[in-house]
Amino acid sequence: MKKPVRVAVTGAAGQIGYSLIYRIAAGEMLGKDQPVILQMLELPMDKAQAALKGCMMELEDCAFPLLAGMVGTSDPKEAFKDADYALLVGARPRGPGMERKDLLMENAKIFIEQGRALDEAASRDIRVLVVGNPANTNASIAMKSAPSLPKKNFTAMLRLDHNRALSQLAAKASVPVADIDKLVVWGNHSPTMYPDYRFATVGGASLKDKINDEAWNRETFIPKVGKRGAAIIEARGLSSAASAANAAIDHMRDWALGTNGKWVTMGIPSDGSYGIPVDIMYGFPVVCANGEYTMVRDLPIDDYSRTMMDKTLAELQEEQAGVASMLA
Ligand code: NAD
Ligand code: LMR
Numbered sequence: 001m002k003k004p005v006r007v008a009v010t011g012a013a014g015q016i017g018y019s020l021i022y023r024i025a026a027g028e029m030l031g032k033d034q035p036v037i038l039q040m041l042e043l044p045m046d047k048a049q050a051a052l053k054g055c056m057m058e059l060e061d062c063a064f065p066l067l068a069g070m071v072g073t074s075d076p077k078e079a080f081k082d083a084d085y086a087l088l089v090g091a092r093p094r095g096p097g098m099e100r101k102d103l104l105m106e107n108a109k110i111f112i113e114q115g116r117a118l119d120e121a122a123s124r125d126i127r128v129l130v131v132g133n134p135a136n137t138n139a140s141i142a143m144k145s146a147p148s149l150p151k152k153n154f155t156a157m158l159r160l161d162h163n164r165a166l167s168q169l170a171a172k173a174s175v176p177v178a179d180i181d182k183l184v185v186w187g188n189h190s191p192t193m194y195p196d197y198r199f200a201t202v203g204g205a206s207l208k209d210k211i212n213d214e215a216w217n218r219e220t221f222i223p224k225v226g227k228r229g230a231a232i233i234e235a236r237g238l239s240s241a242a243s244a245a246n247a248a249i250d251h252m253r254d255w256a257l258g259t260n261g262k263w264v265t266m267g268i269p270s271d272g273s274y275g276i277p278v279d280i281m282y283g284f285p286v287v288c289a290n291g292e293y294t295m296v297r298d299l300p301i302d303d304y305s306r307t308m309m310d311k312t313l314a315e316l317q318e319e320q321a322g323v324a325s326m327l328a
Contacts, residue, residue, distance in 0.1 A: 030085075041075075089131040169183070263285045
């Protein structure tokens with residue numbers, strides 16, 4: 001049996017947390033041979049702590065063979081102590097009529113505090129995924145608040161957008177989702193994101209050629225993927241939870257266990273590629289192997305794509321400027 005790894009989950013008793021922690025404990029994230037110790041953080045208020053206690057009772061009742069231990073706490077340093085993985089979910093979600101960036105000031109404080117706690121308490125190899133919105137800017141805040149940890153170990157969740165785009169493309173082309181590769185969602189997890197299937201293949205052939213409908217791409221596909229989160233809120237009265245938890249599992253599993261050469265989208269700090277300034281937390285195409293991601297480089301960028309990529313970059317820079325004084 002492998003040595004257990006420590007997985008911290010914040011907001012563990014929230015909507016996404018409730019769809020997430022049981023799947024992690026069942027081995028769906030890190031493999032069916034990898035024991036885990038869950039270290040769960042919730043707000044100190046009685047209601048949140050009671051809900052967390054209930055979640056832990058249910059974890060016990062599942063009798064997961066891979067669950068080697070669990071901690072429930074309201075102290076970020078205790079939650080992140082020696083953690084190998086952290087899924088930062090706990091934050092306020094948006095409601096109807098809001099944009100994700102409307103959450104910026106309120107949620108930024110959380111990610112400053114948690115970045116500092118990670119810096120102090122976590123394993124030096126910790127891999128961090130930020131789910132709480134606005135995810136890219138929160139990931140950037142956490143990264144900047146943890147100067148002793150490698151910047152590359154902070155990531156933001158674009159995987160839900162990637163999965164949404166995959167499903168729309170599979171339906172349009174009448175092909176199985178699993179047969180599509182080389183898709184990317186550039187930029188911010190916001191309506192300015194740019195889902196781009198110019199390089200996508202299905203069974204090795206060009207998906208773009210198969211679909212052959214640029215009007216659909218620009219007028220239907222791109223806005224539909226970009227506004228899917230709002231459509232879910234409109235329909236459910238609550239933001240996406242099962243699909244968000246599923247995307248978080250996909251993101252971490254692929255990072256830890258590899259993608260076998262398949263492209264996935266991760267929000268990662270830019271290294272300056274594609275004209276995106278260094279350290280901007282931006283959705284890029286990556287492949288993962290041996291616990292590391294590698295950006296897919298040197299893809300040709302046409303004029304339309306450049307405009308789209310610059311637009312989502314400008315929004316990220318605006319968000320960064322909005323929180324700059326808090327980080328100073
Ligand atoms: P929720 O309100 O149901 O749950 C959030 C939980 O976090 C609550 O239990 C709350 O008590 C807890 N929490 C709040 N502040 C905390 C803190 N400082 N420390 C620890 N716990 C804290 O919300 P949800 O639906 O689970 O969504 C969580 C976040 O994820 C929201 O910001 C939402 O917008 C975001 N989200 C992101 C994506 C994505 O693709 N990146 C997708 C869906 C949702
Ligand atoms: C989503 O994309 O579903 C989440 O980011 C929640 C939201 O606010 O849209």
